Amino acid sequence: MAEQQYVNIGDLEMRSGEVLENCSVGYRTYGELNADKSNVLVFPTWFTGTTEILEEFEKIGPGKLADTSRYFVIAIDALGNSVSSSPSNTENFPHLSTVDMVQSQYRLLTEHFNLTHVNSVLGISMGGMQAFRWLEMYPNFMDAVIPIDASPKMTSYDLLQWNTHGDVARKMVASGHSDAETLGLISDISLLTLFTPEYFVDQVSPDNLADFLDEQKQGYLKLTVADYLAQSEAMIGHDVFDKNGDFPIKEESAPRVLVIGVPTDHMVNQTLAREVAAQIGAEYLSVNNYCGHLGTTCDETIVVAKVAEFLSAE
Numbered sequence: 001m002a003e004q005q006y007v008n009i010g011d012l013e014m015r016s017g018e019v020l021e022n023c024s025v026g027y028r029t030y031g032e033l034n035a036d037k038s039n040v041l042v043f044p045t046w047f048t049g050t051t052e053i054l055e056e057f058e059k060i061g062p063g064k065l066a067d068t069s070r071y072f073v074i075a076i077d078a079l080g081n082s083v084s085s086s087p088s089n090t091e092n093f094p095h096l097s098t099v100d101m102v103q104s105q106y107r108l109l110t111e112h113f114n115l116t117h118v119n120s121v122l123g124i125s126m127g128g129m130q131a132f133r134w135l136e137m138y139p140n141f142m143d144a145v146i147p148i149d150a151s152p153k154m155t156s157y158d159l160l161q162w163n164t165h166g167d168v169a170r171k172m173v174a175s176g177h178s179d180a181e182t183l184g185l186i187s188d189i190s191l192l193t194l195f196t197p198e199y200f201v202d203q204v205s206p207d208n209l210a211d212f213l214d215e216q217k218q219g220y221l222k223l224t225v226a227d228y229l230a231q232s233e234a235m236i237g238h239d240v241f242d243k244n245g246d247f248p249i250k251e252e253s254a255p256r257v258l259v260i261g262v263p264t265d266h267m268v269n270q271t272l273a274r275e276v277a278a279q280i281g282a283e284y285l286s287v288n289n290y291c292g293h294l295g296t297t298c299d300e301t302i303v304v305a306k307v308a309e310f311l312s313a314e
Helices: 051-056 098-112 126-137 156-174 179-194 197-203 206-220 225-236 271-279 292-298 300-312
Strands: 005-013 019-030 040-044 072-076 118-124 142-148 256-261 283-286
Touching: 005 098, 019 051, 019 098, 040 098, 040 126, 051 072, 072 098, 098 126, 098 225, 118 126, 118 300, 126 142, 126 225, 142 300, 156 179, 156 225, 179 206, 179 225, 179 292, 256 271, 256 300, 271 283, 283 300, 292 300
Parallel strands: 040 072, 040 118, 118 142, 142 256, 256 283
Antiparallel strands: 005 019, 019 072
């Protein structure tokens, strides 16, 4: 496993107007940087995920989604994930947004790595939301952007889901429940949208349901409620559209974009991602299976091949 590293980028002015003092950004690097620094692939983490988990889920490596035989991969721990500056390790942690996540990553890349341009930004789920935000904030900084299982903005269904999760978590904490008890229940609730009913009926028998739930809880039990809520609130406020409700990047000025989604995804609705892809002339890969939000993992071979083909065509 690549070494976990940290950089203190100094004070970060947040979108809320607050200041995150001594902002720490965690990251890991993989592969070899070429002479002209043209092979950098930036990989921000998904919701509650870490760069360690990206590696454990085999998203990074030779021939993987982030192909280290071709790219120098910089995997970055998003703010609020317990590794980078987060409520669990920072006093008076301010309100968090995806703008702040991307700002911290941009400063890491430009100030620590001295980069003025990268090959691509790729992200999954909330990492894909950050990829959309990269496209809005720094469209000339990369040649390609690949949001996977993501959205440029929360739909009403997404807001219903994440606001309900947050309400449950806050009420349980207020009632004296521990973080483990609270996040254990949140894990169960999340499974209602992480997969589809068809996936459960086919893959999880009633006799094995309790074991399946316990297995799924393990990742959540490593979290704190404060970190969970900080990142979920960042997703709730995520919106890359301008004041007129338009996507601010036009086809003629956009880097190359590949959007990948699963029609059965109930955790991050794909309607707006498809619409933006059409609006800016981006490629859109629809992965059709019954796995829901994890559909791109169920058909990972297809996704990896498409990403490699897309990046090779640059």
